[in-house]
Amino acid sequence: MADPRVNIIDKRLKNIRRIIAVSSGKGGVGKSMVATTLALSLVKRGCKVGLFDLDFTSPSTHIILGAEGVQPCEEKGLIPPVVHGLEYMSLVYYSGNHAAPLRGADTSNALIELLAVTLWSDLDYLVIDMPPGIGDAVLDLIRFVKRIEFLVVTTSSQLAFETVKKLGGLLQELGVPVLGVVENMKMTESTNLQQQTEALGLKFLAGIPYDPKVEAAIGDAENLLKTEVARKVKAIAQTV
Amino acid sequence: MHEWALAEAVIATATKIAEQEGLKQVTEVTVKIGEMQDVERGIFRFALTQLKPENFRNTKFLLTKSKASFKCRICGNTWLFKKTKLDKETAEAIHFVPEVAHTYIKCPKCGSPDFEILEGRGVWLESIKGAK
Ligand SMILES: Nc1ncnc2c1ncn2[C@@H]1O[C@H](COP(=O)(O)OP(=O)(O)O)[C@@H](O)[C@H]1O
Ligand SMILES: [Mg+2]
Ligand SMILES: [Zn+2]
Numbered sequence: 001m002a003d004p005r006v007n008i009i010d011k012r013l014k015n016i017r018r019i020i021a022v023s024s025g026k027g028g029v030g031k032s033m034v035a036t037t038l039a040l041s042l043v044k045r046g047c048k049v050g051l052f053d054l055d056f057t058s059p060s061t062h063i064i065l066g067a068e069g070v071q072p073c074e075e076k077g078l079i080p081p082v083v084h085g086l087e088y089m090s091l092v093y094y095s096g097n098h099a100a101p102l103r104g105a106d107t108s109n110a111l112i113e114l115l116a117v118t119l120w121s122d123l124d125y126l127v128i129d130m131p132p133g134i135g136d137a138v139l140d141l142i143r144f145v146k147r148i149e150f151l152v153v154t155t156s157s158q159l160a161f162e163t164v165k166k167l168g169g170l171l172q173e174l175g176v177p178v179l180g181v182v183e184n185m186k187m188t189e190s191t192n193l194q195q196q197t198e199a200l201g202l203k204f205l206a207g208i209p210y211d212p213k214v215e216a217a218i219g220d221a222e223n224l225l226k227t228e229v230a231r232k233v234k235a236i237a238q239t240v
Numbered sequence: 241m242h243e244w245a246l247a248e249a250v251i252a253t254a255t256k257i258a259e260q261e262g263l264k265q266v267t268e269v270t271v272k273i274g275e276m277q278d279v280e281r282g283i284f285r286f287a288l289t290q291l292k293p294e295n296f297r298n299t300k301f302l303l304t305k306s307k308a309s310f311k312c313r314i315c316g317n318t319w320l321f322k323k324t325k326l327d328k329e330t331a332e333a334i335h336f337v338p339e340v341a342h343t344y345i346k347c348p349k350c351g352s353p354d355f356e357i358l359e360g361r362g363v364w365l366e367s368i369k370g371a372k
Contacts, residue, residue, distance in 0.1 A: 110339040
C-alpha cells in the first residue's frame with residue numbers, strides 16, 4: 001500500500017533553517033572538501049550545523065574530518081554524533097571500511113531510511129555532501145526535501161564545467177534554488193568560467209586556488225581551517 | 241529503540257491515507273515487517289499505541305512478518321536471509337539500514353554482492369481499514 005518512511009521526512013527536517021547540497025556533474029572536483037570546510041566554517045561562525053554524507057558508495061567526509069570511533073546514539077531514532085562541533089551523519093557508521101556496492105534503488109532506499117530516522121536538532125544549516133552526477137541522490141533530494149538549495153562545484157576544466165552547466169540548467173528549469181558555482185583547484189587567474197557562469201544566470205561564488213597544503217590537512221579539521229581553501233570557503237559561508 | 245522513528249512514520253502515513261479516504265475512525269492498520277530490518281515488535285507496537293492520534297482510539301495494529309529473500313543478479317540463485325548467520329554488529333547495521341546487506345552478504349553460490357532484495361526489507365504499510 002505505502003512506504004511509511006517518506007511521510008515523516010518533512011517532520012525530521014522541519015527545524016532545520018537551510019539545507020544545502022554540495023553537488024557537481026563530475027567527481028573529484030572537491031565537493032567533499034568544500035562541503036566539509038563549509039560546514040566547519042559555519043560552525044566557527046557560531047551556527048548550528050549538520051553534515052550529511054550522501055556519497056554512499058564513495059564516502060569521504062569522515063576521512064576529511066578525521067571522524068573515528070563515533071556512532072549515532074539510538075534513541076527514538078538515530079541521533080548523529082557531534083564531530084568538531086557539527087552533527088555528523090554518514091552510511092560509514094553501518095558499512096564501515098568496506099565497499100557498499102549499491103544500485104540506484106538501494107541508494108534511494110538507504111537515503112530515505114536515513115532521512116526518516118535521523119533526528120537532527122534545530123540546525124541553522126544542514127550541509128549535504130553529494131555523489132557526482134545527476135543521479136538518485138539529486139533526484140531524491142529534489143523529491144523529498146522541498147527546501148533544498150544547491151551549491152555547485154566545478155574545476156577550471158571545461159570538461160567539468162560542461163557537466164555543471166547541465167546540472168545548473170536542470171535545477172533552474174525545475175525551479176530549485178542554486179546558491180551559485182564554486183570554481184575549485186584554480187591554477188590561473190582566468191575569469192573565463194566566472195563569465196560563463198554569469199552568462200548562465202548563475203552566481204559565481206568563489207574561485208578557490210589549488211592549495212598543496214590541503215593533502216596534509218586531511219583528517220585534521222583544525223589545520224584544514226588554516227588552508228587557503230578554508231579562507232575562501234569562509235567567505236562563501238559569510239554570503240550564504 | 242529507533243523503532244519509534246519508524247512507528248512515527250507509520251502513524252503519519254496512516255493518518256494521511258485515512259484523511260484521503262475520508263475515514264473518521266481507523267479500526268485496523270496492518271504493517272508488514274521485513275525480516276532484514278528485524279524491528280523489535282514489542283517496542284514498535286508500544287510506540288504505535290503511544291503515538292496514535294484521537295481517531296485511532298480503537299485501532300487494532302496487525303504486525304505481519306515477511307521473510308527476506310534475495311536473488312543474485314549474476315547467477316540467478318535465490319536464497320533466504322538468515323540472521324543467525326550474522327554477527328551481532330552486522331545484524332545491527334542491517335537493522336538500521338538494510339541496504340548495507342550488500343556490504344556484508346554475498347551470494348552463497350557465486351560470491352557476488354550484486355543481488356536483489358526480493359522481499360522482507362523493512363517496514364511497509366500494508367492496509368488500513370476504518371469507518372467513514
Ligand atoms: N582547492 C584544493 N586544493 C588542493 N587539493 C584539493 C582542493 N580541493 C580538493 N582537493 C583534493 O582533490 C581531491 C578531490 O576532492 P574531493 O573533495 O574528494 O572531490 P569530490 O568530492 O568532488 O569527488 C581530494 O584529494 C582533495 O583533497
Ligand atoms: Mg566526494
Ligand atoms: Zn550468484
